[in-house]
Amino acid sequence: MGIDPGIADTGFGVIEKNQQGNLICLTYGSIKTQARLPIDERLNILAQELKKLIKKYRPNLMAVEQLFFCKNVKTALVVGQARGVVLLVAKQNRVPIVEFTPLQVKQAVSTYGQASKMQVQKMVKLLLNLDKIPRPDDAADALAIAICAGNSVRNS
Amino acid sequence: MGIDPGIADTGFGVIEKNQQGNLICLTYGSIKTQARLPIDERLNILAQELKKLIKKYRPNLMAVEQLFFCKNVKTALVVGQARGVVLLVAKQNRVPIVEFTPLQVKQAVSTYGQASKMQVQKMVKLLLNLDKIPRPDDAADALAIAICAGNSVRNS
Numbered sequence: 389m390g391i392d393p394g395i396a397d398t399g400f401g402v403i404e405k406n407q408q409g410n411l412i413c414l415t416y417g418s419i420k421t422q423a424r425l426p427i428d429e430r431l432n433i434l435a436q437e438l439k440k441l442i443k444k445y446r447p448n449l450m451a452v453e454q455l456f457f458c459k460n461v462k463t464a465l466v467v468g469q470a471r472g473v474v475l476l477v478a479k480q481n482r483v484p485i486v487e488f489t490p491l492q493v494k495q496a497v498s499t500y501g502q503a504s505k506m507q508v509q510k511m512v513k514l515l516l517n518l519d520k521i522p523r524p525d526d527a528a529d530a531l532a533i534a535i536c537a538g539n540s541v542r543n544s
Numbered sequence: 545m546g547i548d549p550g551i552a553d554t555g556f557g558v559i560e561k562n563q564q565g566n567l568i569c570l571t572y573g574s575i576k577t578q579a580r581l582p583i584d585e586r587l588n589i590l591a592q593e594l595k596k597l598i599k600k601y602r603p604n605l606m607a608v609e610q611l612f613f614c615k616n617v618k619t620a621l622v623v624g625q626a627r628g629v630v631l632l633v634a635k636q637n638r639v640p641i642v643e644f645t646p647l648q649v650k651q652a653v654s655t656y657g658q659a660s661k662m663q664v665q666k667m668v669k670l671l672l673n674l675d676k677i678p679r680p681d682d683a684a685d686a687l688a689i690a691i692c693a694g695n696s697v698r699n700s
Contacts, residue, residue, distance in 0.1 A: 428635040431628055435636075464617040468624020469631065472587055476629050479584040480591075 389447035389483070390534030391438075392526040393470040396421060398434055399526030401534045402445045403516065411538045413516040414445060416527045431473045438474060442481045450478045451537035454487035488536045493529075496536035508532050545603035545639070546690030547594075548682040549626040552577060554590055555682025557690045558601045559672065567694045569672040570601060572683045587629045594630060598637045606634040607693035610643035644692045649685075652692035664688050 392399035401416040419437040421430035442450075452474065478485050491501045497511040509521045509528045515535055522528040548555035557572040575593040577586035598606075608630065634641050647657045653667040665677045665684045671691055678684040 426641070428631040428641045431632045432635040435632055461617055461620040464620035465624040465627070468621040469628030471621070472625030472628030473632050475584040475625065476587045476591055476632065479588040485582070485584045 389441070389445065389449065390451045390530040390532065390537060391474050392529040392533065393452065393467060393474045394526060395427070395430055395434075395466050395470050396423065397524060397526050398438070398470060398474065399524070399528070399530035400438070400441060401522070401527060401531030402441070402447060403531065403534045403538050405538055405541075411516060411535060413518060413531065416522050416531050418524050418527050427469070431469060434470060435473050435477050438477045439481060442477070442483055447483055449486050449537055449541065450474075450483045451486045451488060451533045453493060453533060454489050486537050486540070488533060488540075493532050493536045496539050497532050545597070545601060545605070546607045546686040546688065546693060547630050548685040548689065549608065549623060549630045550682060551583070551586055551590075551622050551626050552579060553680060553682050554594070554626060554630065555680065555684070555686035556594075556597060557678070557683060557687030558597070558603060559687065559690045559694050561694055561697075567672060567691060569674060569687065571597075572678050572687050574680050574683050583625070587625060590626060591629050591633050594633045595637060598633070598639055603639055605642050605693050605697065606630075606639045607642045607644060607689045609649060609689060610645050642693050642696070644689065644696075649688050649692045652695050653688050 390401045398419040400419065402414040403411050404414060406412055419434055421433045452471065475485060494501050494503045494508060497508055497515060512528050512531045512535065513521045516531065522531055546557045554575040556575065558570040559567050560570060562568055575590055577589045608627065631641060650657050650659045650664060653664055653671060668684050668687045668691065669677045672687065678687055
């Protein structure tokens with residue numbers, strides 16, 4: 389399970405490796421919370437929805453990006469809060485966390501580290517044999533992170 | 545209950561208002577997590593210890609500072625993660641959150657907004673009739689936030 393944390397939208401993508409070593413997309417999407425709600429309620433919605441996904445798909449790993457590149461300190465604080473909740477929910481549900489740098493994630497889907505957002509999205513579509521480019525953007529990002537994790541683990 | 549969130553140290557301070565309207569300190573301290581532990585484990589320790597404090601003292605309110613002034617984006621992300629966990633645990637344990645600006649907190653203990661850290665700490669000691677200046681620093685900060693909240697609510 390790849391996660392791209394945020395307060396308004398937390399992208400998620402769940403993939404599995406089949407016997408042939410191919411990556412299959414099980415689901416993807418975005419956990420949304422409304423801006424009019426207080427921050428503690430938004431974080432609680434994120435925690436509840438993420439817990440439901442974990443219960444449903446029982447992932448072996450949860451993959452997140454190691455470092456964020458935020459525009460400013462305020463954005464970093466807000467995203468940090470969502471990331472803290474994501475890591476806590478994973479820990480409480482006994483899902484090990486793996487962290488990858490943004491460069492590792494890009495390299496996992498595009499063989500080079502300079503890929504644009506659109507190139508990453510196209511490769512996610514191709515690698516997972518999807519009908520269309522996954523939307524919203526943070527769901528595509530979450531799938532890219534999941535692919536990076538999927539490539540880094542041995543076939544079970 | 546005032547909280548000053550952090551990954552290594554989360555300061556806490558619990559006060560109550562007595563019949564005469566005086567603020568009494570019930571406890572203060574710091575929840576510490578070791579740097580050698582993975583981030584999800586540190587956040588989980590913070591969540592567990594904070595939950596214990598809530599169960600023990602059953603606060604009517606949890607007060608935190610509204611905005612952080614972090615040196616850089618990375619610090620903001622790290623502190624944001626701890627803050628997210630604190631807000632989530634409060635919500636999950638049905639403790640309402642109140643947020644105050646750093647200026648409001650300083651004004652609550654020092655009557656003016658330009659007080660130094662040491663002046664704030666001395667006023668916390670005085671206002672709560674403590675034997676000594678509370679340590680560590682983040683516990684004193686948490687008590688200052690609690691005093692700010694205590695002054696802002698009606699006597700029950």
